[in-house]
Ligand SMILES: NC(=O)c1ccc[n+]([C@@H]2O[C@H](COP(=O)([O-])OP(=O)(O)OC[C@H]3O[C@@H](n4cnc5c(N)ncnc54)[C@H](O)[C@@H]3O)[C@@H](O)[C@H]2O)c1
């Protein structure tokens with residue numbers, strides 16, 4: 442019998458088309474030895490490539506503890522780039538002006554100039570902080586993203602939004618600063634805690650619902666392999682997610698046409714849940730978990746408006762459950778949630794814009810949902 446061998450691509454290239462700011466996302470498994478060459482060619486696409494001898498690796502102490510920075514540094518040195526590490530504490534608290542200020546001091550100390558590149562090695566916190574540093578130091582340094590959480594690989598590293606938090610508002614201080622390249626090695630996901638993996642999967646499911654019914658069905662079929670962290674499955678879903686996000690970003694780079702808003706599916710109610718439940722403590726929700734609940738609630742809203750049948754709501758909920766994500770948030774004060782969405786008593790006729798599914802793979806922006814509709818689904 443002749444068996445046809447279907448080989449999964451082990452090295453996937455996803456272009457992000459942004460005219461002169463275009464770049465490539467590379468998705469591989471276990472290829473640290475290719476990293477230096479990737480950085481060299483990414484830098485060569487801009488003037489800073491000509492003489493880059495110094496790159497600063499910005500990472501957090503968890504990721505540094507995995508010795509990823511030394512592995513990447515060794516390969517950068519091989520292609521003639523010195524790459525010292527700047528290590529920040531892990532967690533959202535590092536996305537602050539004080540930490541950015543410390544990083545500026547370190548860059549000055551290292552005599553960094555516009556021929557210095559920034560390598561953001563870590564999750565979304567490191568990506569946003571290091572990206573902000575790259576956007577602002579010396580009016581802009583070359584940036585290469587090396588995301589190491591699933592959330593960062595499928596979401597924050599692609600699209601060019603960088604920034605830090607203000608004590609009163611998340612992501613308030615920031616910029617659009619596209620990287621010159623994004624290097625994703627799914628091997629880094631092996632050490633990721635389960636809960637972090639699940640949170641990334643919530644955003645992956647989101648891409649299926651908003652843009653790609655075929656991808657959604659693939660996630661249903663491949664759920665076991667994904668949860669087992671099989672390399673082929675991870676590369677495929679990461680690459681597909683990046684492709685989908687890149688497609689949106691390339692048509693609305695700076696969130697001006699409204700198209701990028703489709704990425705907010707699940708986030709209107711999700712953000713309210715995060716605000717009410719808080720992000721610390723036992724009953725708290727991480728972002729991906731809140732978005733999972735938000736996607737189910739917003740699907741119910743679409744059902745209420747007659748846009749989709751109950752079977753579609755079920756499919757979304759079942760896939761999220763399969764990935765170990767919550768689909769309800771019992772015990773949260775509905776008034777608090779409405780208030781967090783700006784729909785409280787003071788604002789009776791208030792309408793909010795939601796991104797809601799018309800079917801799996803297709804969403805529309807609408808303000809058709811009334812306060813009573815929202816109340817009914819939460
Ligand atoms: N810029 C954007 O477009 C965008 C989009 C979505 C989210 N974000 C931002 O991303 C941040 C959240 O990102 P996140 O979920 O990656 O959080 P994170 O960066 O805090 O990472 C989560 C945890 O995993 C650890 N970690 C990272 N890589 C690891 C690995 N390979 N193995 C083991 N542990 C590892 C980190 O040290 C951290 O403790 C938020 O600040 C959010 O605002 C930005």
Ligand SMILES: [Zn+2]
Nearest residue numbers: 644708728732
């Ligand atoms: Zn999100």
